[in-house]
Amino acid sequence: MSTGHHEASWRLPESDPHAGTSLAHFTRLAQTAERGKFDSVFFADSPVLFGSVGRRPVGAVEPTVLLAALAAATEQIGLIATASTSYNSPYNLARRFASIDHLSGGRAGWNVVTTAGADAARNFGLEDQPLHRARYERAAEFLEVAFKLWDSWDDDAVLADKAAGVWADAERVRAVDHAGEHFSVRGPLDVPRSPQGRPVIVQAGSSEDGKVLAAWYAEAVFTAQQTLEEAQAFYNDLKVRTAVVGRNPEGIKILPGIVPVLGGTVAEALRRERELDELIRPEYARNELAKTLRVAPEDLPLDRELPADLPDEDEIEGAKSRYTLIVALARRERLTVRELIGRLGGGRGHRTLAGTPEQVADEIESWFLGGAADGFNIMAAALPSGLEEFVDHVVPLLQARGLFREEYTGSTLREHYGLPRPANQYEAGRLAGV
Amino acid sequence: MSTGHHEASWRLPESDPHAGTSLAHFTRLAQTAERGKFDSVFFADSPVLFGSVGRRPVGAVEPTVLLAALAAATEQIGLIATASTSYNSPYNLARRFASIDHLSGGRAGWNVVTTAGADAARNFGLEDQPLHRARYERAAEFLEVAFKLWDSWDDDAVLADKAAGVWADAERVRAVDHAGEHFSVRGPLDVPRSPQGRPVIVQAGSSEDGKVLAAWYAEAVFTAQQTLEEAQAFYNDLKVRTAVVGRNPEGIKILPGIVPVLGGTVAEALRRERELDELIRPEYARNELAKTLRVAPEDLPLDRELPADLPDEDEIEGAKSRYTLIVALARRERLTVRELIGRLGGGRGHRTLAGTPEQVADEIESWFLGGAADGFNIMAAALPSGLEEFVDHVVPLLQARGLFREEYTGSTLREHYGLPRPANQYEAGRLAGV
Numbered sequence: 075m076s077t078g079h080h081e082a083s084w085r086l087p088e089s090d091p092h093a094g095t096s097l098a099h100f101t102r103l104a105q106t107a108e109r110g111k112f113d114s115v116f117f118a119d120s121p122v123l124f125g126s127v128g129r130r131p132v133g134a135v136e137p138t139v140l141l142a143a144l145a146a147a148t149e150q151i152g153l154i155a156t157a158s159t160s161y162n163s164p165y166n167l168a169r170r171f172a173s174i175d176h177l178s179g180g181r182a183g184w185n186v187v188t189t190a191g192a193d194a195a196r197n198f199g200l201e202d203q204p205l206h207r208a209r210y211e212r213a214a215e216f217l218e219v220a221f222k223l224w225d226s227w228d229d230d231a232v233l234a235d236k237a238a239g240v241w242a243d244a245e246r247v248r249a250v251d252h253a254g255e256h257f258s259v260r261g262p263l264d265v266p267r268s269p270q271g272r273p274v275i276v277q278a279g280s281s282e283d284g285k286v287l288a289a290w291y292a293e294a295v296f297t298a299q300q301t302l303e304e305a306q307a308f309y310n311d312l313k314v315r316t317a318v319v320g321r322n323p324e325g326i327k328i329l330p331g332i333v334p335v336l337g338g339t340v341a342e343a344l345r346r347e348r349e350l351d352e353l354i355r356p357e358y359a360r361n362e363l364a365k366t367l368r369v370a371p372e373d374l375p376l377d378r379e380l381p382a383d384l385p386d387e388d389e390i391e392g393a394k395s396r397y398t399l400i401v402a403l404a405r406r407e408r409l410t411v412r413e414l415i416g417r418l419g420g421g422r423g424h425r426t427l428a429g430t431p432e433q434v435a436d437e438i439e440s441w442f443l444g445g446a447a448d449g450f451n452i453m454a455a456a457l458p459s460g461l462e463e464f465v466d467h468v469v470p471l472l473q474a475r476g477l478f479r480e481e482y483t484g485s486t487l488r489e490h491y492g493l494p495r496p497a498n499q500y501e502a503g504r505l506a507g508v
Numbered sequence: 509m510s511t512g513h514h515e516a517s518w519r520l521p522e523s524d525p526h527a528g529t530s531l532a533h534f535t536r537l538a539q540t541a542e543r544g545k546f547d548s549v550f551f552a553d554s555p556v557l558f559g560s561v562g563r564r565p566v567g568a569v570e571p572t573v574l575l576a577a578l579a580a581a582t583e584q585i586g587l588i589a590t591a592s593t594s595y596n597s598p599y600n601l602a603r604r605f606a607s608i609d610h611l612s613g614g615r616a617g618w619n620v621v622t623t624a625g626a627d628a629a630r631n632f633g634l635e636d637q638p639l640h641r642a643r644y645e646r647a648a649e650f651l652e653v654a655f656k657l658w659d660s661w662d663d664d665a666v667l668a669d670k671a672a673g674v675w676a677d678a679e680r681v682r683a684v685d686h687a688g689e690h691f692s693v694r695g696p697l698d699v700p701r702s703p704q705g706r707p708v709i710v711q712a713g714s715s716e717d718g719k720v721l722a723a724w725y726a727e728a729v730f731t732a733q734q735t736l737e738e739a740q741a742f743y744n745d746l747k748v749r750t751a752v753v754g755r756n757p758e759g760i761k762i763l764p765g766i767v768p769v770l771g772g773t774v775a776e777a778l779r780r781e782r783e784l785d786e787l788i789r790p791e792y793a794r795n796e797l798a799k800t801l802r803v804a805p806e807d808l809p810l811d812r813e814l815p816a817d818l819p820d821e822d823e824i825e826g827a828k829s830r831y832t833l834i835v836a837l838a839r840r841e842r843l844t845v846r847e848l849i850g851r852l853g854g855g856r857g858h859r860t861l862a863g864t865p866e867q868v869a870d871e872i873e874s875w876f877l878g879g880a881a882d883g884f885n886i887m888a889a890a891l892p893s894g895l896e897e898f899v900d901h902v903v904p905l906l907q908a909r910g911l912f913r914e915e916y917t918g919s920t921l922r923e924h925y926g927l928p929r930p931a932n933q934y935e936a937g938r939l940a941g942v
Contacts, residue, residue, distance in 0.1 A: 091668035095610035095700060121599060123698040127676035133700040135607035139576035143611050146531060146580035165555060165631040173569035176529035177577050196694035197599040234525035239789045242561035260630035264557040266529060266567040355673045
């Protein structure tokens with residue numbers, strides 16, 4: 075959410091309730107993150123009006139056009155937008171991300187999602203969402219088509235030979251002639267190969283299907299993990315899966331989300347967290363929780379624990395990993411519905427760290443050195459203030475400990491992440507064929 | 509084309525052959541046009557790699573993301589991008605244009621095209637393009653869906669009531685429940701109503717189907733007209749058609765394209781035009797002409813006129829109005845294929861004006877006062893130089909004659925064009941229902 079990851083953040087006196095459509099707001103966020111030497115800014119998305127417009131600011135600008143605007147307003151920071159493989163065509167989307175990669179000088183990333191929910195499907199001529207497995211099969215083919223299109227121009231295809239009047243070498247630009255289960259796409263793309271070769275591929279679903287997709291294709295993974303042990307297990311599992319499919323496990327970066335709530339003292343941080351939680355309207359939040367859990371709102375009395383008989387993850391066709399995380403969190407800590415709503419309202423499943431800058435830096439260090447994370451997705455409870463506080467007070471501690479860069483050492487998102495530039499699948503063939 | 513509307517412009521020493529992917533290039537163009545107090549900048553588009561990559565720079569960034577980047581790099585000028593109704597879904601596209609309208613503070617326009625050609629169709633799972641009439645029927649329904657989505661939030665839907673914890677009034681945001689021939693879209697849009705209510709609708713096809721679509725929906729029309737008499741006839745025809753469907757004819761602005769080639773003297777201007785024409789490689793251009801005319805290249809000897817037996821416009825399923833214009837131009841002036849290629853290479857069917865700034869200003873004045881145009885689409889032969897010369901030398905003459913603004917008087921594209929802000933179709937109903 076544009077005003078922060080805590081669902082009540084928009085109600086703070088400092089918050090701009092029109093932030094979701096404000097270029098000035100997003101520019102300030104991106105420039106602040108760039109000042110803090112972040113790898114990237116990242117925008118979630120689903121092509122549907124989510125939840126209740128009464129409850130919180132749900133209307134916001136579309137992230138790919140937002141990225142392009144931020145490309146013009148920033149110099150170095152990576153720019154990642156979410157886009158759906160279920161409700162886009164590969165030619166259009168591959169083209170937009172290649173274009174953003176050009177306009178930003180190689181800073182684009184694409185968070186690949188399959189988009190859960192019947193509500194989104196009904197904006198695209200469907201009665202209900204395709205099944206979970208079918209959505210992931212389509213996603214895999216979508217990525218294969220996108221890779222072909224991004225590789226349809228050799229890196230050196232543009233000759234720019236003004237004297238001879240030859241702009242590009244037609245031999246180094248080719249149709250891709252993809253004909254598959256879900257897509258038939260001739261190509262070539264109408265954009266030359268982009269600075270990064272391909273935008274960075276990000277993935278964020280932690281279901282079984284999501285992890286399979288990540289192992290094959292993802293270069294960065296956003297994930298919600300509540301405990302060090304779970305995060306280590308997830309980290310190891312995904313690195314092993316990546317190695318098993320023949321990829322270098324260093325080519326996939328695991329980035330758990332954390333929701334920092336900072337204070338000069340522990341007491342101040344906890345007070346600020348409590349103030350935010352008290353701004354949540356529980357009746358709205360319970361309706362949304364009921365929808366996620368596939369039960370009626372009246373089956374969730376606010377001061378009792380979750381009912382014992384909830385569906386298995388296998389029966390869920392929506393956002394499976396979010397479902398599992400919520401149920402596990404409630405059961406593990408024996409939370410009442412009211413307490414669960416507070417926890418979810420704060421971080422929506424991500425780990426909330428309320429404390430001093432030192433404590434937050436300690437937690438980050440312990441996860442990073444403990445093999446639970448290659449980096450973190452910093453999801454400030456309130457924006458822009460929470461991001462500014464993190465940049466001003468936590469980043470310097472991480473830099474002093476040698477855990478984080480003091481200056482950018484590269485100019486592309488791949489360089490920030492330490493990821494290689496992908497070879498062109500056709501160009502390799504061309505060279506081998508000589 | 510990014511380096512100018514003359515197809516050989518990229519070969520000039522001054523031209524950047526990578527302009528099509530350069531944010532710096534497009535920023536310079538937009539800022540120059542803004543300095544000249546232009547209503548807007550406009551980018552053509554087709555989701556396919558057009559023609560030969562050898563011949564000229566055909567790979568360029570996608571225009572909707574380009575607009576968003578330019579929204580961040582400019583303050584006042586309108587921003588118009590072309591997008592296809594045949595190869596997009598209404599929810600995604602309506603959302604992107606509403607987002608650009610928000611990010612730019614009300615400066616977005618959409619040039620609605622149906623996209624001719626089998627090559628584009630093959631990038632989207634089709635073997636061939638849909639028939640011309642079917643494309644236009646889909647376009648009309650696409651626009652109806654987009655209007656519903658843009659109106660799905662009342663202008664005053666966002667209450668931002670922090671004290672009560674109510675962000676928006678759910679009664680003022682509604683599903684659109686469109687179920688038509690081509691689309692089923694539930695809505696609402698996930699973006700609040702944008703500053704202009706709806707982005708400005710632009711149309712550029714001058715075929716019979718195109719003119720019908722324009723009369724119903726367009727607020728600005730780009731057109732290629734070679735003579736004053738033809739331009740007057742087109743202007744009057746479209747104004748009458750617009751009145752016939754019950755719209756105010758002042759609500760549609762007719763904007764013929766002109767290709768200025770400026771010089772301090774007539775001789776200098778003609779020399780610069782000739783230098784550009786001599787950079788055209790006729791073998792490439794003849795192949796493209798043959799494709800448009802549906803004949804074999806060898807049926808077009810360079811030093812003869814066009815063959816007598818060409819298809820009727822009715823048989824053309826592609827860009828009908830362009831076909832008709834080319835044939836009429838060649839027949840009227842009895843041009844050889846070589847001469848025709850020179851004329852088309854310069855302005856691709858638009859009117860080339862080679863002369864002094866005074867001469868170009870005179871022609872603009874005579875068309876404007878003569879009822880042939882409400883304004884012009886300035887398509888400089890070489891970019892950025894041709895635009896800079898026009899802004900520095902022609903605009904001051906038009907301002908001195910009282911024909912053109914000296915400063916912007918509004919902040920939105922609608923205000924620049926003198927167009928009203930559209931009422932919300934649902935909100936009108938809501939008020940009437942009280």
